[in-house]
Amino acid sequence: MVRKTMAAVLSAVLLLSAFAVQPGAADAASPEDIEAEARDHLGTPYRYGGTTPAGFDCSGFTGYVFGKNGIDLPRTAAAQYNVGQSVSKGNLQTGDLVFFTHGSGIQHNGIYIGNNQFIHASSSNGIMISSINDPYYWGDRYVGAKRVLSDQSEEKATASAVKSETLEKLPDGEYHDVNEDYWAHGSITKLGKEGIVSGYQNSTFEPSDSITREQAATILTKALDLERSGNDSGFNDVSSESTHAAAIKAVSEAGYINGNQQNEFMPDEPMTRQQMAVVFYRAFDLEGTSYDGSFVDVGNNHRYHKQIQALAGAGITTGNADGEFEPSRETTRAHFSVFLDSALEQ
Numbered sequence: 001m002v003r004k005t006m007a008a009v010l011s012a013v014l015l016l017s018a019f020a021v022q023p024g025a026a027d028a029a030s031p032e033d034i035e036a037e038a039r040d041h042l043g044t045p046y047r048y049g050g051t052t053p054a055g056f057d058c059s060g061f062t063g064y065v066f067g068k069n070g071i072d073l074p075r076t077a078a079a080q081y082n083v084g085q086s087v088s089k090g091n092l093q094t095g096d097l098v099f100f101t102h103g104s105g106i107q108h109n110g111i112y113i114g115n116n117q118f119i120h121a122s123s124s125n126g127i128m129i130s131s132i133n134d135p136y137y138w139g140d141r142y143v144g145a146k147r148v149l150s151d152q153s154e155e156k157a158t159a160s161a162v163k164s165e166t167l168e169k170l171p172d173g174e175y176h177d178v179n180e181d182y183w184a185h186g187s188i189t190k191l192g193k194e195g196i197v198s199g200y201q202n203s204t205f206e207p208s209d210s211i212t213r214e215q216a217a218t219i220l221t222k223a224l225d226l227e228r229s230g231n232d233s234g235f236n237d238v239s240s241e242s243t244h245a246a247a248i249k250a251v252s253e254a255g256y257i258n259g260n261q262q263n264e265f266m267p268d269e270p271m272t273r274q275q276m277a278v279v280f281y282r283a284f285d286l287e288g289t290s291y292d293g294s295f296v297d298v299g300n301n302h303r304y305h306k307q308i309q310a311l312a313g314a315g316i317t318t319g320n321a322d323g324e325f326e327p328s329r330e331t332t333r334a335h336f337s338v339f340l341d342s343a344l345e346q
Helices: 002-018 023-028 031-039 058-068 153-166 185-193 213-223 245-253 273-283 305-313 333-345
Strands: 085-087 097-100 108-114 117-122 126-131 142-147
Touching: 031 058, 031 108, 031 117, 058 108, 058 117, 185 333, 213 245, 213 273, 213 333, 273 305, 273 333
Parallel strands: none
Antiparallel strands: 085 142, 097 108, 097 142, 108 117, 117 126
């Protein structure tokens, strides 16, 4: 009887371990390895229940990619949502699993590859890349993310600490990573000297980093000289002790940046270019501003067509060399500075 009981226990342990993230494997695999393997299968057709390169469904694809890197995942998207560590949308890293719903429960997932994009098995197009903020589909269906790879944040924090010790303090408006040849140098330096934008303690500006909603709130509050009337922002996810709380309250009361239906401001989330267009449309009173041109990726039926066109009509943006506005792309700190500088000059 004891032998049978022990055999049953051992079988249960083996069954559970088959669906667990193996710590050693997670440490060995890198985000770059995961992304490279995933991209190798772009264009592979969708197949319900598929778990091989002959055809994948969503969780079959993620399971295969991680499996090739020595990490075993459960079979379904819902079960995969129960592994790893939860990650906020604003802290996503390449290799994180992202999850979506069609109404109830976890019903789709994919692999985050940076720049608000994820690679996944679409039932209509097979393995493809989409935006997690797609306003027409995935944006409203996003549920959350899980990290099964080893977190690199500690390494980044260590590197940052070393950097802050070795770089000298510079005057306001001057930054070690924004030299005179940098394309946004003029705007960043000007706004920095005026006290509207600021860098970090090590006198870096990190111009290529995405600007967060709380950072945008603080910068706009300074630029528009909004009144700060206390630190109780009224949002569930903004502590009154946050250094951005008063600014968040100011831009919210002014009607420039709103929260969601759950009364969340989402302070750490990056601001996309289309969101930035909406904020500037409100803050700089661009209603009625017209633009004779157009952007190839902003059709007449785009949710924020009016705001983006007004931004261009006011001369605040011109889009890229391909005639795109890239509405779902995260706004970098450099781009935000240039847009704001242009808006203030209007």
